[in-house]
Amino acid sequence: MSRPPFTPIIEALPPLVPFIGPEAMERARGRAFQARLGANENVFGPSLHALAIMREAVNGNWMYSDPENYELRSAISKFHCVSIDNVVVGEGIDGLLGLTCQLFIVPGDRVVMTQGSYPTFNFHVLAHGGKVVGCPMLDFKEDLQGMAQVARDTRAKLIYVSNPNSPMGTCWTGAELARWISDLPKGVLLILDEAYCDTAPVGISPIMDTSNAQVVHYRTFSKAYGMAGARIGYAIAHVDLIAAFDKVRNHYGINRIGQLGARAALEDQSYLSSVVQKIDRARIRISQIATDHGLRTVASAASFVAIDCGHDGEFAKRVLDGLILRDVFARKPSVPPLDRFIRVSCGRDEDLDVFEKALSAALADARSR
């Protein structure tokens, strides 16, 4: 073999996979899941309007979509009251997180994030040679002051905050975040992942101030908008940052059907409100199911609920395995002390019926061992 060597960064990378998909688990089990409650997808799906637009768009799929994503960016910029030059569209937030790392990280750079938080961000940091400095949660909330201090101590370039947070569903208010942002350490960029903000009270989102070059907001059509398969995310930031994304992004990377569907979904805010109500009802029901089984939950602003299985991580793993055995796809954090929780996505009544029954049996099994 005489191919060129991989870069030193690549050579040093372990074979990492951010999340095993439910399809791989189904292949391994030889059986489909009955309730898909592990990836925080929104089973209620997008609006009828968005569905119709996407069906209609199939015939035009012989065309590349507009590499400037102009119509979608234009709609997004009006929605958020920013300029179109403050908006970049990517292949989900994941794609934009990878590009952000490419823009800022040189090998050895420090990045601060909460321990047990979004592993895909971690994945992208490592792929660019960065080093993740983990900060523990404080009362199951991301520790803003602690992260800022760690960033100062380690001269970190990036701080990753998800608000609401996954896997716990907790959040800070927009006012609290804005005050914290005004005091961010110099030379630090805040990666504010707002993937779950659409299911939270409006007050949790700080106003987007695009004159502040220290903050990038990330949003997605994958969660409340019910279009995870479309892979459309966007970032809002200072024009200089957005211009830098244009230097490295895959200009023709956005699929056409998703791009048109996302714009239609954004236009249908009354549908979004109705879905958020359904998600809220599902959150209440998941908490009730947990309580009925003697378990506690963390109040969630996101489209899932973290359930404390009441013992250690090993016990929670047994509960999770019991759910999966009973055809319920769910996930759990692996980092202590979060590892004693399981995370269950909001679903329809029939999904949660399956979950309820499976949880009873899984808990009985786990407790009897």
Next chain:
Amino acid sequence: MSRPPFTPIIEALPPLVPFIGPEAMERARGRAFQARLGANENVFGPSLHALAIMREAVNGNWMYSDPENYELRSAISKFHCVSIDNVVVGEGIDGLLGLTCQLFIVPGDRVVMTQGSYPTFNFHVLAHGGKVVGCPMLDFKEDLQGMAQVARDTRAKLIYVSNPNSPMGTCWTGAELARWISDLPKGVLLILDEAYCDTAPVGISPIMDTSNAQVVHYRTFSKAYGMAGARIGYAIAHVDLIAAFDKVRNHYGINRIGQLGARAALEDQSYLSSVVQKIDRARIRISQIATDHGLRTVASAASFVAIDCGHDGEFAKRVLDGLILRDVFARKPSVPPLDRFIRVSCGRDEDLDVFEKALSAALADARSR
């Protein structure tokens, strides 16, 4: 402003855009194109089967698609008689080219490609700090021996070859390429972009030998398969290379509708054959139109024809501007000596009628100036 600095690579990058999209041109003109013949899209579109599958898939768009792209990779691997571990799926070939650069290029690394060849590859090389060494065409074909020599002289890591080539449509036979590959300089990886191979005689594609770690084959559903908007490309290579892609790719980056549609399109090879016939008829017609206007063309194996406008680059630019003025979207290379050509994608009869009429007028204008 106290954000962290961009990396030195990013700071040094000029604001580059690989290709201005036709939508941007339409916005600037304030008028839609009548014939979309500039991006080598396939107006004949995908098969009815693939269209039906994509329409059906819209309802499932609330789900992420399988991050392992298992079903699609499985179908691709069977089609090419390779293992599934030799296949990676990406957001078009463009996405995979970017990842390839990330795997191999450290700042200052040399990459060899034909002058005037695919600008998007150039874009990705620069975004990773690489240096492109251009090699002129030889009789409008990529100069394989010349490129190998340049790679030896500059100790280049990558050689980019497109077969058939864009923008000229010329190609080498599979046998010629295989002989050349067997003698590739040590330490060089061949990026073999076969985006246009499906409209060429089958003999132009060298057999995929996945035991050879020096070659990566890139294929796409954007051209002959008629699904440019779906953004599904794939690469076939040695297992070690594919495993490396997994270390850096956006695992959840592939849209679900496109993934399902691509598999359906691959299954419908008889439809593909019928489309390739239509494309061949369009190639003949474009050449005839050129001949009727006293212009020469280069024999093309791709889904477009390069037309020699007979004078210099400036004259060809006037012809192109005349086409665009008359609502025909076409493109032209900007690098001499290719710059005296315009490139016209295959289209339906009605598209080529519009082109024929516009060409007459555009040529008359250009010649009268």
